[in-house]
Amino acid sequence: MINLIKNEFIKIRLSKIIFSQILLIITLLCIKRYGNKSILELSYNLIPIVSIIICILFGGIISNEIENGSFRYYLTKPYKRWKIYLSKMITIIIYITINILIITIVSSILNHSFDYKYILKFFIYSVPCYFIGFLILYLSLCFKNHAFSVGISIFIVTFSLIISQVFFGFKFNIIEYTFLPYLDFSIFNDNSIDIMNKNLGTNLSLKKGIIIDVLSMFILYFLGNKKFIKKDIKC
Amino acid sequence: MKTAIKVRNVNKSINARKILKDINFDIYEGEIVGLVGPNGAGKSTLLKIMTGLYSYDSGEIYYYEYNLKNDFEKAMSIIGTLIETPDLYKNLSGKTNLKLFKSMFKGISDETIKEIVQIVEMEKFLGKKFKTYSLGMKERLGIANALISKPKILILDEPTNGLDPRGIKNILDMLKSMKDTTILISSHMLNEIEALCDKVIFINNGSIIDIKHNNIKSHKKDVVFEVDDFSKARLLLDNYCINEELEVYESDDIISSLNKELIRNNINVYRIYENKNNLEKEFFNMVNNDKSN
Numbered sequence: 001m002i003n004l005i006k007n008e009f010i011k012i013r014l015s016k017i018i019f020s021q022i023l024l025i026i027t028l029l030c031i032k033r034y035g036n037k038s039i040l041e042l043s044y045n046l047i048p049i050v051s052i053i054i055c056i057l058f059g060g061i062i063s064n065e066i067e068n069g070s071f072r073y074y075l076t077k078p079y080k081r082w083k084i085y086l087s088k089m090i091t092i093i094i095y096i097t098i099n100i101l102i103i104t105i106v107s108s109i110l111n112h113s114f115d116y117k118y119i120l121k122f123f124i125y126s127v128p129c130y131f132i133g134f135l136i137l138y139l140s141l142c143f144k145n146h147a148f149s150v151g152i153s154i155f156i157v158t159f160s161l162i163i164s165q166v167f168f169g170f171k172f173n174i175i176e177y178t179f180l181p182y183l184d185f186s187i188f189n190d191n192s193i194d195i196m197n198k199n200l201g202t203n204l205s206l207k208k209g210i211i212i213d214v215l216s217m218f219i220l221y222f223l224g225n226k227k228f229i230k231k232d233i234k235c
Numbered sequence: 236m237k238t239a240i241k242v243r244n245v246n247k248s249i250n251a252r253k254i255l256k257d258i259n260f261d262i263y264e265g266e267i268v269g270l271v272g273p274n275g276a277g278k279s280t281l282l283k284i285m286t287g288l289y290s291y292d293s294g295e296i297y298y299y300e301y302n303l304k305n306d307f308e309k310a311m312s313i314i315g316t317l318i319e320t321p322d323l324y325k326n327l328s329g330k331t332n333l334k335l336f337k338s339m340f341k342g343i344s345d346e347t348i349k350e351i352v353q354i355v356e357m358e359k360f361l362g363k364k365f366k367t368y369s370l371g372m373k374e375r376l377g378i379a380n381a382l383i384s385k386p387k388i389l390i391l392d393e394p395t396n397g398l399d400p401r402g403i404k405n406i407l408d409m410l411k412s413m414k415d416t417t418i419l420i421s422s423h424m425l426n427e428i429e430a431l432c433d434k435v436i437f438i439n440n441g442s443i444i445d446i447k448h449n450n451i452k453s454h455k456k457d458v459v460f461e462v463d464d465f466s467k468a469r470l471l472l473d474n475y476c477i478n479e480e481l482e483v484y485e486s487d488d489i490i491s492s493l494n495k496e497l498i499r500n501n502i503n504v505y506r507i508y509e510n511k512n513n514l515e516k517e518f519f520n521m522v523n524n525d526k527s528n
Binding site for chain 1 (some may be wrong): 249283286287288289290307308309310311312314316318319320321322323324325326327331335336338339340377380
């Protein structure tokens with residue numbers, strides 16, 4: 001399994017990973033320089049950016065390999081399909097975790113303080129990032145063209161809250177039991193969620209968000225794994 | 236002789252259309268077997284099933300004692316594959332590609348990679364990115380990838396596709412030199428199959444039409460006599476003829492004695508020639524029979 005995970009990182013290429021992380025650090029430095037709040041508070045705004053980077057970097061994690069034919073060789077090696085799927089999932093999880101650690105550590109250094117409560121809170125607020133990781137893996141499996149999976153996932157990350165609000169506006173409150181309103185937990189960081197709940201008649205909460213996102217991750221993983229195991233690799 | 240590949244009653248449907256119907260065959264250890272059939276016959280589907288890329292509806296596939304479905308990892312650890320064009324990771328160098336695939340097998344040393352790279356003559360180009368390779372180089376790296384685990388069985392789908400005559404010859408020579416490896420090879424190039432294979436499996440419309448031993452590799456030869464008195468000669472050679480012509484499939488000694496027999500009976504033999512296009516003939520017979528049906 002470790003070999004498979006190593007292979008995934010080789011395939012993504014180290015230069016891309018480092019570039020994305022440098023980008024995050026530069027953004028943090030800019031926030032520190034020009035932001036009007038503390039760096040720790042502002043760092044939560046980077047979570048959606050991490051989600052978008054995940055979409056771009058991992059959008060082709062399966063579709064690219066099917067599209068360019070390299071899967072014909074990778075899947076004919078002595079590893080069961082579920083192991084290969086799991087290795088891709090773990091790779092994404094590791095990448096997200098490293099990014100979160102980088103943001104929290106750099107933010108703490110810039111703030112000249114080290115507060116484990118902040119790091120814990122940051123990880124909780126990053127649950128949607130992990131969900132996006134599971135979603136992108138599933139979409140990459142469903143679409144032959146990786147541009148589709150990248151495009152759809154970025155659309156979902158960017159507009160999920162707006163789409164949810166439109167549904168809430170039409171009193172279609174069942175949406176609050178889907179992942180759509182819970183792809184950016186920064187809404188729970190101030191009192192804006194209370195205003196939203198009051199105005200739209202909803203009952204959105206961080207706890208509910210975590211439960212729904214985690215459940216959705218399991219469902220996506222289960223469906224994706226099942227599909228991947230049975231998939232005929234036509235390339 | 237041990238059975239290296241055993242395929243039993245394999246069926247495959249795609250969108251309710253039967254692609255493969257009750258495929259059965261055995262390949263023995265060390266044999267080189269060709270898979271021949273027109274486009275759309277089901278060759279690639281069969282090879283993709285045999286390499287785990289496609290699922291199958293029913294049937295069993297064994298590599299030695301390993302069942303492909305139940306012992307997938309063990310079965311795949313003794314197989315090397317080259318399916319159609321070798322599309323490895325284009326942004327990685329040849330060396331990184333081989334290292335990546337090497338890491339998927341246990342106990343393979345860097346020395347083994349060196350050895351294989353020497354066999355396919357790719358030492359000079361390993362540092363370059365895969366996307367910069369010519370088709371011939373890609374094909375050779377693809378073969379190196381197939382050989383990386385020193386497999387007991389090689390499954391090759393169109394391994395010489397797009398290669399120039401020199402490239403084709405190199406690959407065929409290399410395959411011929413692999414004495415202990417069982418090879419299943421699919422190709423449209425009937426000449427290569429004829430020159431290389433011990434046995435040929437004919438497949439059409441998803442079914443195996445025939446399995447024949449290759450004449451060229453046999454000590455017998457397929458020869459045609461051209462004579463002045465055909466009907467008299469036909470009567471004389473009746474027991475030997477394999478069709479309505481004066482065509483026989485025998486060893487050199489018997490062919491020589493048949494020639495003497497014809498001359499002794501005052502029949503002028505103008506020409507005796509070897510019919511080298513057996514496979515091509517079989518192939519067109521199969522296609523034509525299919526059309527007439």
